[in-house]
Amino acid sequence: MISMKNKTSSVKGIIYFVLLSFSCIINAQEDLLDAINSIETDTEFNTLATFKATRISIGQSVITREKGVLEVTWQNRFWNTPDSVSTAFVADKVNVRFELAYGVTDRLTIGAGYGTGYTSVDAFAKYRLLYQKDTGKKFPISVTLFQSIAHREKNPGDFITRDLDFEEKLGFTTQLLIARKFSPNFSLQFSPTYFHREADKFLPEPDTNRFALGFGARYKISHHVSIVSEYYALLDSVNDPQSYGPFALGVNWEIASIQLQFNITNARNLVEDKFIGKTLQNFNFRNGNLHFGFQATYLFHFNKK
Amino acid sequence: MKKIILLFCFFSCVTWSQESSQFFDKQGKITFFSYTSVENIQASNNQVVSIFKPSTSDIVVRILMRAFVFEKALMQEHFNESYIETDIFPEATFVGKIIGFDINNDIQTKRFEGQFTLHGVTKNIRFNAKILKIGATYEISGTLEIPVRDYEIKIPMLLDPNIAEIISVNFNFQYDLYEK
Numbered sequence: 001m002i003s004m005k006n007k008t009s010s011v012k013g014i015i016y017f018v019l020l021s022f023s024c025i026i027n028a029q030e031d032l033l034d035a036i037n038s039i040e041t042d043t044e045f046n047t048l049a050t051f052k053a054t055r056i057s058i059g060q061s062v063i064t065r066e067k068g069v070l071e072v073t074w075q076n077r078f079w080n081t082p083d084s085v086s087t088a089f090v091a092d093k094v095n096v097r098f099e100l101a102y103g104v105t106d107r108l109t110i111g112a113g114y115g116t117g118y119t120s121v122d123a124f125a126k127y128r129l130l131y132q133k134d135t136g137k138k139f140p141i142s143v144t145l146f147q148s149i150a151h152r153e154k155n156p157g158d159f160i161t162r163d164l165d166f167e168e169k170l171g172f173t174t175q176l177l178i179a180r181k182f183s184p185n186f187s188l189q190f191s192p193t194y195f196h197r198e199a200d201k202f203l204p205e206p207d208t209n210r211f212a213l214g215f216g217a218r219y220k221i222s223h224h225v226s227i228v229s230e231y232y233a234l235l236d237s238v239n240d241p242q243s244y245g246p247f248a249l250g251v252n253w254e255i256a257s258i259q260l261q262f263n264i265t266n267a268r269n270l271v272e273d274k275f276i277g278k279t280l281q282n283f284n285f286r287n288g289n290l291h292f293g294f295q296a297t298y299l300f301h302f303n304k305k
Numbered sequence: 306m307k308k309i310i311l312l313f314c315f316f317s318c319v320t321w322s323q324e325s326s327q328f329f330d331k332q333g334k335i336t337f338f339s340y341t342s343v344e345n346i347q348a349s350n351n352q353v354v355s356i357f358k359p360s361t362s363d364i365v366v367r368i369l370m371r372a373f374v375f376e377k378a379l380m381q382e383h384f385n386e387s388y389i390e391t392d393i394f395p396e397a398t399f400v401g402k403i404i405g406f407d408i409n410n411d412i413q414t415k416r417f418e419g420q421f422t423l424h425g426v427t428k429n430i431r432f433n434a435k436i437l438k439i440g441a442t443y444e445i446s447g448t449l450e451i452p453v454r455d456y457e458i459k460i461p462m463l464l465d466p467n468i469a470e471i472i473s474v475n476f477n478f479q480y481d482l483y484e485k
Contacts, residue, residue, distance in 0.1 A: 032327070033365060036355070036366075036367050039331060184390070
């Protein structure tokens with residue numbers, strides 16, 4: 001009876017021993033994993049790629065190019081005239097703009113463009129004020145300042161009868177771009193916009209200082225393809241009943257160093273002050289209103305880390 | 306009898322934890338290369354965390370994927386956005402053991418076996434690495450090869466020629482005693 005008791009206790013003991021030593025082994029593994037996860041890395045990263053390109057579709061995005069990156073952009077806008085007979089190849093009309101933009105620093109991008117519509121020359125600067133951060137010291141939004149100046153050689157309309165002076169051909173756009181990447185796929189942007197067009201002083205009811213509010217969104221449907229949409233609401237269109245808010249629906253595709261952007265829109269001009277303030281046709285699918293936009297961007301890296 | 310065994314267990318555990326000093330490196334270096342005829346891609350990360358426990362020859366590594374720095378900013382964006390998807394899988398980890406590690410040997414090359422998790426996919430991997438004992442510190446360095454396809458990293462057909470099927474990875478860790 002006694003030996004029986006001893007036997008059970010020694011069996012129990014062995015079980016305890018096995019369990020205990022087993023728990024020690026498990027603890028060792030878990031400890032190591034816990035320990036490594038508790039080591040804090042002092043790294044803080046900006047949220048990447050709120051948008052992939054410096055334009056959402058037709059308008060500017062919060063994105064600035066990294067230091068040493070040269071961006072070469074070719075923009076097209078094709079449309080048909082409402083005439084029933086056309087002899088043109090593919091499309092009746094086309095506006096083209098060629099742009100070079102360079103990342104001076106990660107935050108500052110400067111650029112210039114030449115466009116065939118009204119023969120425009122424009123220059124712009126973009127400065128990234130704030131970066132969204134999802135790790136470390138979190139910050140919910142990205143903010144970028146955008147300033148552009150454009151000069152148009154051709155008269156902007158029939159209401160002007162004389163040749164314009166240099167200053168009168170200028171247009172300015174200031175934008176505060178505010179965006180948030182809500183999920184890896186979805187980003188949203190608000191773009192309060194002020195624009196000043198000298199030539200607008202010749203309008204029947206002159207109003208050279210105007211405001212608009214832009215909305216832009218992108219949804220990624222695959223790693224390299226996203227659907228984008230943009231709309232600019234003119235906040236004071238009373239004085240200019242002829243203008244409509246530009247709307248765009250597009251697809252962006254990026255592969256290696258090339259970004260391709262396709263869209264349908266009612267905006268036929270390519271410089272901010274003009275397409276935001278002077279889109280003279282509303283968005284629909286009629287000839288003269290529907291524009292097909294195509295934009296290709298190639299990125300060169302001059303600053304290799 | 307029971308008490309003696311329990312006591313033995315207790316002491317064995319205590320001595321175990323006394324012997325089980327851990328070594329860690331917060332600034333481990335990992336560099337990976339993708340060589341193809343079209344393009345050579347290289348990226349490095351100097352903020353890899355690792356803990357090494359000589360007494361049990363356990364080793365764990367934690368790699369923050371966002372900390373990889375590429376030559377070209379755009380490549381870095383693609384790596385994070387499209388290939389590794391660091392929003393969803395911010396880290397890669399290795400949990401493994403050194404097979405036949407001899408605690409008294411100052412220079413040895415041994416086989417490492419364990420589980421490597423990348424892009425949410427866990428695979429058993431094995432590779433050889435050199436372990437140096439320098440005074441009270443350890444250095445572990447070596448090379449291993451990671452087949453991209455194993456980790457469900459999707460590469461668009463157009464870019465297939467630009468990215469190597471097998472990525473070679475160099476690593477170097479300098480361990481100091483880890484005081485809790």
